Amino acid sequence: MDGISHRHPALHWLHVNLFSSPTNTILTLLAALLLWQLVPPALNWAVFEATFSGTDSDACKYVDEHGEKVDAPGACWTFVKIRWPQFLFGLWYTRNFDQAWRPVLAFVLALGIIAALALPMFSHKQRYQIAAGALVVYPFVAYALLNGAWLGLPEAKTADWGGLTLTLVLASLGIIAAFPLGVCLALARRSRMPVVKGYAVLWIEMFRGMPLITLLFIASVMLPYFFPIGTEIDKVVRAIIAITIFQSAYTAEAIRGGLSAVPRGQYEAAEALGFGFWKSTILITLPQALKISIPAIMNSFIQLFKDTSLVLIIGLLELLNIIQVAARSSQWKGYEAEGYIFAAATFFFFCYSMSLYSRGLERRLDTSLAARRAQQD
Amino acid sequence: MTEANGGGAQEKSAESIIQIRGLNKWFGPQLHVLRDIDLDVKVGEKIVICGPSGSGKSTLIRCINRLEHHQKGSIIVDGTELTEDLKSIDEVRRDVGMVFQHFNLFPHLTILDNLILAPVWVKKEPKAKATETAMHYLERVKIPEQAHKYPGQLSGGQQQRVAIARALCMNPKIMLFDEPTSALDPEMISEVLDVMAELAREGMTMLVVTHEMGFASQVADCVIFMDEGSIVECSEPGKVEEFFKHPTNERTQKFFGQILHHI
Numbered sequence: 001m002d003g004i005s006h007r008h009p010a011l012h013w014l015h016v017n018l019f020s021s022p023t024n025t026i027l028t029l030l031a032a033l034l035l036w037q038l039v040p041p042a043l044n045w046a047v048f049e050a051t052f053s054g055t056d057s058d059a060c061k062y063v064d065e066h067g068e069k070v071d072a073p074g075a076c077w078t079f080v081k082i083r084w085p086q087f088l089f090g091l092w093y094t095r096n097f098d099q100a101w102r103p104v105l106a107f108v109l110a111l112g113i114i115a116a117l118a119l120p121m122f123s124h125k126q127r128y129q130i131a132a133g134a135l136v137v138y139p140f141v142a143y144a145l146l147n148g149a150w151l152g153l154p155e156a157k158t159a160d161w162g163g164l165t166l167t168l169v170l171a172s173l174g175i176i177a178a179f180p181l182g183v184c185l186a187l188a189r190r191s192r193m194p195v196v197k198g199y200a201v202l203w204i205e206m207f208r209g210m211p212l213i214t215l216l217f218i219a220s221v222m223l224p225y226f227f228p229i230g231t232e233i234d235k236v237v238r239a240i241i242a243i244t245i246f247q248s249a250y251t252a253e254a255i256r257g258g259l260s261a262v263p264r265g266q267y268e269a270a271e272a273l274g275f276g277f278w279k280s281t282i283l284i285t286l287p288q289a290l291k292i293s294i295p296a297i298m299n300s301f302i303q304l305f306k307d308t309s310l311v312l313i314i315g316l317l318e319l320l321n322i323i324q325v326a327a328r329s330s331q332w333k334g335y336e337a338e339g340y341i342f343a344a345a346t347f348f349f350f351c352y353s354m355s356l357y358s359r360g361l362e363r364r365l366d367t368s369l370a371a372r373r374a375q376q377d
Numbered sequence: 378m379t380e381a382n383g384g385g386a387q388e389k390s391a392e393s394i395i396q397i398r399g400l401n402k403w404f405g406p407q408l409h410v411l412r413d414i415d416l417d418v419k420v421g422e423k424i425v426i427c428g429p430s431g432s433g434k435s436t437l438i439r440c441i442n443r444l445e446h447h448q449k450g451s452i453i454v455d456g457t458e459l460t461e462d463l464k465s466i467d468e469v470r471r472d473v474g475m476v477f478q479h480f481n482l483f484p485h486l487t488i489l490d491n492l493i494l495a496p497v498w499v500k501k502e503p504k505a506k507a508t509e510t511a512m513h514y515l516e517r518v519k520i521p522e523q524a525h526k527y528p529g530q531l532s533g534g535q536q537q538r539v540a541i542a543r544a545l546c547m548n549p550k551i552m553l554f555d556e557p558t559s560a561l562d563p564e565m566i567s568e569v570l571d572v573m574a575e576l577a578r579e580g581m582t583m584l585v586v587t588h589e590m591g592f593a594s595q596v597a598d599c600v601i602f603m604d605e606g607s608i609v610e611c612s613e614p615g616k617v618e619e620f621f622k623h624p625t626n627e628r629t630q631k632f633f634g635q636i637l638h639h640i
């Protein structure tokens with residue numbers, strides 16, 4: 001072993017990490033074999049034999065020796081290349097493509113707010129002010145842009161929204177609305193007042209015990225009964241109500257976990273200093289609880305982001321569904337795989353961004369890590 | 378002058394800042410943790426409470442600021458009787474500072490923010506004034522340079538000194554110490570005891586649960602020995618040293634025999 005490790009750093013690394021024992025060596029070889037079997041064909045399909053050009057599905061076909069049109073062996077990215085406006089903005093914005101700057105601008109504004117919150121140049125207090133201001137103002141700005149009527153632009157009704165734009169609208173509104181509701185439910189579930197606690201337990205257990213798809217059905221079929229006859233409730237609003245209710249139960253449980261993890265001494269110190277329940281919660285225990293529950297909360301947010309696809313069953317065409325519809329059209333039949341890969345990549349991009357953001361947040365809030373840094377200085 | 382287990386306590390109530398009569402507490406239906414406690418504490422008096430673990434000494438001082446509530450008897454702190462009434466609890470807590478075994482600083486706030494949080498939000502002091510007071514007390518516990526660090530960056534002894542400063546920022550009339558040095562490494566104990574001794578010299582009324590007998594003989598006006606929820610014995614005024622050497626009760630003798638043996 002020593003003989004090898006002295007030779008070359010690279011050889012040493014290989015030895016320690018890949019061939020340190022007979023079992024390890026066998027596993028390394030098996031993994032290499034698996035990669036050899038999978039990667040070249042995948043690359044062939046996705047890149048080397050794929051079609052990127054053209055304007056319709058004929059670009060991905062060739063005429064064989066019998067004079068018949070046959071699918072080319074590689075991927076047909078032409079499908080994605082031609083249909084991407086639909087995937088991102090929905091059908092209405094594809095027909096009125098000169099208006100597509102509206103969802104783009106709404107998205108860029110949202111990114112700007114998130115970036116401002118992450119920038120180190122603002123103090124805690126300024127961050128709270130930015131966040132609070134954004135929460136009040138942004139939804140109206142986004143609605144004004146997407147709908148357009150308030151700004152005197154061609155109107156895109158909520159039913160016309162689709163694709164990734166709709167996915168982001170549903171997920172972000174669901175997350176933003178469910179968060180305060182979840183905080184209240186978590187506090188209520190820990191309350192000593194039996195009625196408050198009872199309602200919270202009922203709410204959480206009931207909606208956590210239902211599939212989201214059931215809630216969406218209920219929202220679309222039953223919600224109209226609660227309103228005067230003839231009232232038409234917007235489909236998107238129905239979906240958001242269902243998603244918010246569903247998500248609030250999960251957020252509440254994540255936050256309750258955090259509240260339980262805050263040491264008892266923190267509650268006692270707050271009491272001994274004369275803090276009442278609300279001040280103690282808002283200033284002392286809840287901030288610590290939220291920090292502890294960031295990974296769990298983010299986990300449920302990511303889940304929600306993916307679950308938005310279920311709005312298909314009430315007839316909304318978000319990213320995944322609009323791709324499916326496009327892949328069922330006569331022209332693009334047989335190219336579902338390309339569409340699904342595009343959907344998977346897009347979902348992954350957003351979910352992974354959320355994951356990175358939450359990790360950054362955890363790092364920034366970790367006062368004990370700050371300790372280590374300060375010691376190094 | 379401290380009176381325990383009844384006996385001539387009534388006439389002294391006027392000068393007592395804490396007056397405990399017939400205090401009983403149970404945890405659940407079975408566990409009787411405090412039995413018929415009577416205790417009077419005068420302004421400026423320093424009382425050390427010791428006893429084996431589970432003897433109820435922490436529970437007793439936690440009753441004084443209502444971190445625990447009692448089932449029988451009465452506790453009057455600076456003229457306010459502790460009842461279920463939230464207002465009376467708030468009033469008492471404003472006068473009583475507490476220092477915990479595990480410091481219980483707020484880890485998400487800087488040292489300075491730990492100190493000004495309660496003055497600003499509970500007593501509604503202006504932030505500038507609270508900050509001034511906070512820096513004054515940080516200097517008194519000898520760590521003003523740590524004001525902008527987080528608790529996690531400080532040693533145990535420093536954290537406990539910050540905890541003492543945090544309690545003092547509320548300008549309390551009484552300070553409760555619940556085993557303030559039990560969680561500290563040996564080399565940090567004296568820096569905390571020094572701060573407490575200085576506080577004692579300045580005339581603060583203090584109740585200290587501790588096994589630091591050196592501190593007790595130096596600072597205490599009176600040492601109370603508790604076992605199985607009752608006050609077994611307490612020292613004659615001004616005769617703490619003698620109390621350690623010649624306790625009259627058998628259980629006290631055994632306990633002091635064990636802990637003094639190790640010093």
